[in-house]
Amino acid sequence: MPSVMIRRNDEGQLTFYIAKKDQEEIVVSLEHDSPELWGGEVTLGDGSTYFIEPIPQPKLPITVRAKRAGEA
Template sequence: MPTVMLRYNDAGGLDFYVPKKDLEESIVSLEFDTDEKWGGEVELGDGSKYYLEPAPKPSLPQTMRAKRL
């Protein structure tokens, strides 16, 4: 499970960064996107998918663990 960094980009979207792979992509879809439940399956701009354990919406930027699907 890689450690990833999530942050807002200049356009107001979310960026997903995996330091060990030097991968930075925009998030195109997020399974759960409410204040109470945020995360789940994440699809990136390059088509790859990761899973973030659903939790209350975090303040960003945030470092968390993600599972590659």
């Protein structure tokens, strides 16, 4: 379960950065994106999916723990 940083790039898109892999991808979809609930399943531009435990919408950038979707 890697720590990832989520931020907005200069174009206003959410980016998902995995430091351990030195990989940064654009977030294509986010399951929950409202002030009350933010997170859930995250789909990246390369097709991979991760899960972030839903929380109230945070200020960005934020570092969170994420797990690959489908992992136990």
